Amino acid sequence: VSDASDPSIAWDALTERAKEARAAAYAPYSDYRVGAALLAEDGRVFVGANVENASYGLCQCAERSAIGAAVTAGARRFRAIAIVTGGSTPATPCGMCRQVLAEFPPSFPVRCTTIDGGVIESDTGSLLPHGFGPGVLAQGRG
Numbered sequence: 489v490s491d492a493s494d495p496s497i498a499w500d501a502l503t504e505r506a507k508e509a510r511a512a513a514y515a516p517y518s519d520y521r522v523g524a525a526l527l528a529e530d531g532r533v534f535v536g537a538n539v540e541n542a543s544y545g546l547c548q549c550a551e552r553s554a555i556g557a558a559v560t561a562g563a564r565r566f567r568a569i570a571i572v573t574g575g576s577t578p579a580t581p582c583g584m585c586r587q588v589l590a591e592f593p594p595s596f597p598v599r600c601t602t603i604d605g606g607v608i609e610s611d612t613g614s615l616l617p618h619g620f621g622p623g624v625l626a627q628g629r630g
């Protein structure tokens with residue numbers, strides 16, 4: 489299992505892809521744009537942006553857009569995700585996205601940056617300690 493310092497992950501290029509995706513964000517309500525770029529084990533990169541809705545509760549985060557694109561294309565194992573937001577304080581994935589990222593083990597590194605240079609590095613396992621998952625589900629049925 490790699491961490492964010494793994495030299496084989498081209499973080500700058502991945503972050504650039506996330507930045508491009510961010511430009512496509514649909515965020516007329518929050519005016520907070522997010523881009524994500526997910527590196528699959530096979531080398532493909534899947535990007536996502538946040539997609540908001542007039543029914544606010546239906547807003548979809550960039551991370552889940554990227555996961556949806558990846559899984560739709562047959563990718564389920566990942567090496568890294570880069571997330572880009574504006575301002576100076578990076579956004580780490582929200583609780584819902586942590587759960588969705590943790591659905592695809594093993595844990596992989598997460599690098600959250602901002603266009604002004606802020607950085608937070610973590611990994612999907614650390615972002616959801618004691619998370620609910622398929623193992624717990626399987627042993628608790630009935």
Ligand code: THU
Binds near residue numbers: 520551
């Ligand atoms: N958002 C993301 O896309 N990813 C995050 O990690 C945090 C929040 C989006 C959801 C919503 O469209 C906007 O940011 C403000 O919450």
